[in-house]
Amino acid sequence: MKSFQQRLLTTILIWLGILLAGMLILIGQLFPVYEQMENKLQIWSFLALIFIVAMLFSAVIGYRIIKVQALPIENVTETALELAKGNYRARAYEFSNIGTVELSSAINVLARNLQEITAVREMEQERLKTLIENMGSALIMIDRQGSVTLFNKAFTYEFALKDKELSDKFYKEIEIPAELEAFIEHVFMLEQPAREQLKFTQGMNTRHIDVYGAPVIGKHEQWHGIVIVAHDITELKRLEGIRRDFVANVSHELRTPVTSIKGFSETLLDGAYVDQSALLSFLEIIHKESNRLEMLIQDLLELSRIEREGFQVDAQPTEMDALIETAAERIQGRLEEKNISLKLELQPVLVQGDANRLIQVMINLLINAITYSGAGTAITVRLFEKDGEAVTEVEDQGIGIAASELPRLFERFYRVDRARSRNQGGTGLGLSIVKHLIEAHHGKVEVRSEVGKGTTFTIYLPLAR
Ligand SMILES: Nc1ncnc2c1ncn2[C@@H]1O[C@H](COP(=O)(O)OP(=O)(O)O)[C@@H](O)[C@H]1O
Ligand SMILES: [Mg+2]
Numbered sequence: 001m002k003s004f005q006q007r008l009l010t011t012i013l014i015w016l017g018i019l020l021a022g023m024l025i026l027i028g029q030l031f032p033v034y035e036q037m038e039n040k041l042q043i044w045s046f047l048a049l050i051f052i053v054a055m056l057f058s059a060v061i062g063y064r065i066i067k068v069q070a071l072p073i074e075n076v077t078e079t080a081l082e083l084a085k086g087n088y089r090a091r092a093y094e095f096s097n098i099g100t101v102e103l104s105s106a107i108n109v110l111a112r113n114l115q116e117i118t119a120v121r122e123m124e125q126e127r128l129k130t131l132i133e134n135m136g137s138a139l140i141m142i143d144r145q146g147s148v149t150l151f152n153k154a155f156t157y158e159f160a161l162k163d164k165e166l167s168d169k170f171y172k173e174i175e176i177p178a179e180l181e182a183f184i185e186h187v188f189m190l191e192q193p194a195r196e197q198l199k200f201t202q203g204m205n206t207r208h209i210d211v212y213g214a215p216v217i218g219k220h221e222q223w224h225g226i227v228i229v230a231h232d233i234t235e236l237k238r239l240e241g242i243r244r245d246f247v248a249n250v251s252h253e254l255r256t257p258v259t260s261i262k263g264f265s266e267t268l269l270d271g272a273y274v275d276q277s278a279l280l281s282f283l284e285i286i287h288k289e290s291n292r293l294e295m296l297i298q299d300l301l302e303l304s305r306i307e308r309e310g311f312q313v314d315a316q317p318t319e320m321d322a323l324i325e326t327a328a329e330r331i332q333g334r335l336e337e338k339n340i341s342l343k344l345e346l347q348p349v350l351v352q353g354d355a356n357r358l359i360q361v362m363i364n365l366l367i368n369a370i371t372y373s374g375a376g377t378a379i380t381v382r383l384f385e386k387d388g389e390a391v392t393e394v395e396d397q398g399i400g401i402a403a404s405e406l407p408r409l410f411e412r413f414y415r416v417d418r419a420r421s422r423n424q425g426g427t428g429l430g431l432s433i434v435k436h437l438i439e440a441h442h443g444k445v446e447v448r449s450e451v452g453k454g455t456t457f458t459i460y461l462p463l464a465r
Contacts, residue, residue, distance in 0.1 A: 006070050009062060017051075017058035024050040072100035076107050083107075088115035136231075138209075141216065142171050142184065143225040158209070158230060160202065177202070180211065180230070187213035187226050197233065208237040249413040253296055253427070257289040264289075292425060299429040303412065306436045313354040313440045317464035320390055321346040321383055323355050327362035328381070334367065339375045342366075346383040350464040351390045357437050358461075364430045365394045365457050371424045372455070373398030385463065389443075392459040400451040409447060410435040 025047060037043050075093050082090035091111055092104040132139055138155035142148055148166045156162050159176050166174050171184055177200035187194050193214040200207055211230045215223045264282045272278045305311065328342055335342055351358075362381075369379045377397040384391055401409065401416055408414045413428040415421040421428060438445045442462055449455040 006066065006074075009066060009070065013058045013062040016061075017055045020054040020058065021051045024054060069100075072104060076100065076103050079104075079107050079111070083111055083114060088118050135229075138230040138232075139227065140166075140171075141225060141227045142188075144223065146170050146172070146188070148174065149225065155230070158232060180209075180228075183211055183213060184226070184228060187215070187228070191215045191223060206234075208233045246412060249428075250300065253413065254293070256422070257293045257296075260289045261286050261293075292422075292427075295425065296427045296429075299427045299433065303429055303433055303436070306433065306440065311440060313357050313437070315352045315354055315441060317350050318353045318355045318358065320349045320351045320353070320358070320392065320461070323359050324362055324381055324383060324392070327359045327366060330359075330363060331366050331370065334370050335379075338370055338373070340370055340373060341378045343378060343380045345380065347385070349383055349385055349390045351461045352464045353441050353461055357441075361434050361437050361459070362392075362394075364434050365459075368430060368457075369394055369396035369398065369455070371421075371426065372396070388463060390461040390463055392461070393456055394458075395454060395456040397454040400453050400455055401447070401449040402451050403449075406447060406449065410445075 028046070028050070037046065072093065079090045079092040088111055092107045094101055094104045094108065132150070132152045133154075135152070136154065138158040139150070139152045140148060140155050141150035147168050147170055149168075151166055156164070156166070159180070161174065161176075164174065172181060177198070179198040179200045183194070183196055183198060193212070195210070195212045198209050198211055200209075209230045210233045211228060213226055213228045216225050216227050218224050264286050268279060268282050272282065324344065324346060328344060366379065366381075373379070373396045379397075380393075380395045382391075382393040382395070405416050409416075410431050412432045414431075415426065415428045418428075435445055438459055438461070443460050445460075446458045447455065448458070
């Protein structure tokens, strides 16, 4: 590509050549050069020679000028054009011997600055992208026309839109829950920040999200669209539900014995105390109910202690067989009451555990086995090592538990037969205490059962280190 300057220069040089040739011819007139020539051919040859020499001369000068003046400018122009195209790595040659050096170096400074700015911008964009992708909440941006302009992976994950095309789609076309769609519409209409907790069903599950929506306002108060951030709070809601149920359960469990104690004592105070037999039987009831109350409170305190964050058992190398024997001695009275025989098949095993806590676990399981078994049956406790773990089995021949009840068995206050369990003095907290204690030992507890045949609880504990 020839620049305007180059063309101008060429024209000037051609005219300069013609001028020079004319001057040489005129000089030839002044001196008697032509008279010495014999014919016209010679004169014309001479003129042509002069013309060629003049042209060559001006071409040489022209070339020098172009080289010194035009080339650097052309190079700078090219560099500037490259920069305009977005190639910020382009640089101009800084010819040192002529006046364009300042222009070239200015262009290079510009290029370097542009490159730096671009690098910073790219880094910021990268940072923003990483932030949006990893913020842990679902994010979507919708422009003024209602088209999706930006969203992150969490959004597609949260609303099961993984393989769907979302970009540039109208927000009502993408398959989001109706509740969320209504929320987006709300933010769109009011053009004001809003926050809400939404509940929706996804497949078989009920999900809860905390959504925040805000208009995106640019310069000059112009709004570009809205941004929506959603956070999954399903687990939080579940825990909240458990806590609510727990409080309701505790209140209920406390009310029953208190009502009973209050009722019987009031009857006695109203005059029943004069009847000796009524007095005795009512006092017995009151005593039994207050015992139950005490047990309930004890279990509640125990559970809250165990569930407290950072609860740790004092795990030491402990003889598991010995502590099972201790637990067996402590429930001897109950065994005799129901005429139940206890068989111990124990191998010596050293576990890493807290003896008192493990005795508590064993007593809980043994009392359950006694409580939920008929008179004259047998309970077997086995202890052995398997796959680097201590395995303890408590097997009874009792009423058993239906398979449908098993998943909830270790929940607080969960009882298969509420009336029966309560009658036997159960609080419904025993198995959740067992589970927590065993987990605090880094072990696990399992249950197998068959209705009418019996139940086996199995505890796995780490061996002593
Ligand atoms: N060995 C067992 N045989 C049959 N059912 C059992 C046995 N152990 C526990 N259960 C059932 O599990 C429920 C929860 O047990 P637990 O937490 O110890 O509470 P509870 O105070 O009622 O004994 C009991 O109410 C009972 O229905
Ligand atoms: Mg129990």
